[in-house]
Amino acid sequence: MSESSARPTKPLRAAVVGSGAIAREHLSFLAGTSPIRPSSPVDGRLRLVGVCDLSPVTARYGADEYGADAAYTDLATMLDGAGPDVVHVLTPPATHSPIASACLRAGAHVLCEKPITTTSVELLELLDVAKEAGRHLMESQNYRFNRPVLALVDAIDRGELGTVREVEIRIALPVTDPDGRFADRNLPSPIHEMPAGVIHDVITHMVYLLLLLGRPVSFDRIAAAWSNHGDDPLFRWDDLDAVLIGRTAGGPLHARLRFDAEASPDTFSIRVRGTDGWAETDLFQPYVRVVRPRAGGQQLSPILNHLAGGWRLLQAGTRNVGSKIMQQTPYEGLHRMLDLTYDAIAADRPLPVSTDDMVETSRLIDRLLDEKVRL
Amino acid sequence: MSAVADNETGTTTAGSGGSAAAPRCLYVTGATGFVGSAVARVALARGHRVVAVTRPASRTIAIERAASDRLQPARVDLRSRDGLAESLAGVDAVIHLAAAKAGPFPTQFAGTVVATENLIGAMDEAGVRELIGVSTFSVYDYGNLAPGSVVDEGSPIDREPARRDEYAQTKLIQERLYHDFSGDERRRVIVRPGMIYGAGNLWHDLLGTGLGPAYLRIGSRAVLPMTYVENCAEAIVLAAEHLGRQASPVAGEIINIVDDDLPTQQAYADAVAARTDVPTSVTAPWPLVRAGAGALALANRRLLGGRAKFPGIAVPERLDARFKPLRYTNAKAKRLLGWSPRYGLSEAIERSIAAEAEPVGR
Structure with missing residues (x-):
């Protein structure tokens, strides 16, 4: 995926709604301090015209810290006063639809944090609003654009792995840690209200990466074990073990999605197995290992794969x-995604996350949550 | 005590003592905390009514042992406005101690800055006009203070805290909210305590830093800007009492709180070590550590555009805030509040160790 260098003549006017933890990543891009590629005001591609939050001090801090033109505590006032071309919706998931709708109807493109909506039905309704308004609506599927994921996609596209037969995605995060934000009983995280509870915070990532890497035509069989191993009533579930079996254009596809709150250290591992080889990475401790037929033939390939793997680990x-x-974080893909998105909007090209990507992701999440597939 | 010369106020006195001029209803945030529980105890002892604010899921508050009909719990979370104004009904003054002292920036921002914003909004709604905003010595601009200079209420605060820790950054924003609390008959005083020590917090961050199983002490000669928790609590309650008086001279003021007879790092470490177990440690000379961090910072600016992030022990601004040799005064606190630290260093350490030995859940 190339990093485009399109230069619009007029900067896009960007605004942010919601100033939680992820907002710092969006704002650092918009402020031009991204390590991926500087934006405003360095190259004049965009201008941060507003930061909106219900808390005045939060909005003011965001605006001051990241050089926005103004701070707002009311969305309608910001849309009217700042006239943004693009609004980043970074509020709790249950509020995405009404906020995104208001932005779209005001004539702004919307980049929305994941999960974009609670269900696929809600997403389709929101897409209708976008269509009527003639504006883009895009969900942040940021890990698609992390370097290791791009390397896996490249290995698949170049046929190094043969036909993909299996994808395994495993995330381990201590979401039940008593000192963590998700276990806060005083002011419970809004994510607990989502259909998958706290796992809804990560399942979007798992599913869009599965669709990106496995490229299924369909999944015929799905079984999902949602568990609450910690028996903490604050958590709907703290563990997911799902198996999906389907087809690609080239044959059968098996997939496993695994979320674990107890294993450590923090993990975001991805393994793709094909008919010729396999590749793996961990986005929290990035590396890429590709095991495939080498020039040395069947006898020397294992040795060459060991040497290549060791060298890559060292690097x-x-x-x-x-x-x-x-200070580069696993959010490097988010910055790359935003970079591509702004260039695409400016050049009136398709956005890097398509409507189909979003709908298929949302529909598969719905299926994983369907009681009919529960183990 | 060797550091008396660095403190303008001379010898330790018998403490402020006495009873409150007029009983007040004091709303104490962070009342389950280290300082908050001490403040609540002192306020009750001085005849005030106390609304002890704790978060909904907090443990049973330690001050319940001092329970009286003048103690009323309020279970609210300051990060939300829900129930806040209602909990302030009938309150004369708010002593705001609650803050997030750990965690990533968004966590500390919510627990310190947004909490203060919500509290002030609820005070306006409930018609509460008096605020004792508890801040910290962390707000000062230590990088630009000459070694050996006196830190007082007029010392500059850090205007560019990006290289300081999250605590300093969020407390600086909180102080701006305190300053904005003015006009319309609103009165406030900002209290900036130094390092508060006491039970469970004798071996503290002004001595050094943990390095795996070992402890690295940084410097030995710097005077420690400390206040014993019970001394500090008394000063804070006195500030609330004075703020309630007509034409109070504390209204609008900033008051630093440190004890008398401030010890050096070495003297304090020796005093603690003589009475209780302390971590096995090695001591690095302050000039050496500071020079190393300075060289690293220079290399970062010249070679990496200043974008590299190093551990706090290698960041000059953070080191200066904790270990730079400076002097401190509590003259203003004594003058405006009529306060004197009740407990000297030795007695404070003895009381801390005795409190640590008490059964949990006392």
Whole structure:
């Protein structure tokens, strides 16, 4: 995926609604401090015209810290006063639809954090609003654009793995940690109200990556075990083990989605197995390992794969230390996605996350939550 | 005590003592905390009514042992306006201690800044006009203070805290909210305590930093800007009493709180070590640590555009805030509040150790 260098003559006017944790990543891009590619005001592609939050001090801080033209505490006032071309909707998931609808109807394109809506039905309704308004609506599927994922996609596209037969995505995060934000009983996270509870915070990532890497035509059989191993009533579930079996254009496809609140350290591992080879990564401790037929033939390929894997691990380790010092986070893909998105909007090209990507993701999440597939 | 010369106020006195001029209803946020529970106890002892604010899921508050009909709990979360104004009904003044001291920036921003914003909004709604905003010594601009200079209420605060920790950043924003609490008969005083020590917090961050299983002490000669928790609590309650008086001289003021006879790092570490177990430690000279961090910062600016992030021990601004040798005064607190630290260092340490030995849930 190339990083375009289109230059609009007039900067796009960007605004942000909601100033939670993820807002810092969006705002750092909009403020031109992204390590991926500087934007406003460095190259004049965009201008941050407003930060909106119900809390005046939060809105003011966001605006001051990231150089926005103004802070707002009322969405309608911001839409009317700042006239944004693009609004980043970064509020709790249950509020996305009404806020995004208001932005679209006011003539702004909308980039919305995941999960974009609670269900696929709600997403289709929101897409209708976007269509009527003639504006773009895009969900942030940021990990699609992390370098290791781009490397896996490249390996698949180049046929290094043969035909993909299996995708496994595993996330381990201590969401039930008593000191963590999801276990806060004083002011419970809004994510607990979502259909998958706290797992809804990550399931969008798992599903869009499965669709990206597995490229299924359909899934005929799905079984999902949603568990609450910690028996904490605050959590609907704290564990997911799902198996999906379907077809691609080239044959059968098996997939496994696994979420675990107890395993450590934090993990976001992806493994893709094909008819010729396999590849894996971990987005929290990035590396890419590809095991495939090498030029040495059947006898030497294992040795060459070992050497190549070791060399890549060494490179990744060095790079990761540097990334840590230089404050690069697993959100590097988010910045790359925003970079591509702004260029696409400016050039009137298709956005990097398509409507089909969003709808298929949302529909598959609905199916995983369907009681008929529960184990 | 070797550091008396660095404190303008001379010897330790017998404490402020006495009873409150007029009983008040004080709303104490963070009342389950280290300082908040001490403030509530002092306020009750001085005859005030106390609304002890705790979060809905907090443990049973430690001050319940001092329970009286003048103690009333209020279970609210300051990060939300729900129930806040109602809980302030009948309150004379708010002593705001609650803050998030750990966690990532958004967590501390919500627990410190948004909480203060909500509290002030609810105070306006409930018609409560008096605020004792508790801040911190962390707000000062230590990077631009010359070694050996006196830190007082007129010392500059940090205007560019990006390289400081999240606590300093959020407390600075909180102070701006305190300053905005003015006009319309609103009165406020900002209290900035130094490092507050006491039971469970004797071996603290002004001595050094943990490095895995070891402890690295940084410097030994710097005077520690400390206040014992019971001394500090008394000063805060006195501030609330004075703020309630007509034409109060504390209204609109900033007051630093440190004890008398401030010890050096070495003297304090020795005093604690003589009475209780302390971590095994090695001591690095302050000039050496500071020079190393300065060199790293220079390399970062020159070679990496200043974008690299190092651990706090290697960041000059953070080191200066904790270990730079400076002097401190509590003259203003004594003058405006009539306060004197009730407990000297030795007695404070003894009381802390005795409190630590008490059964949990006392």
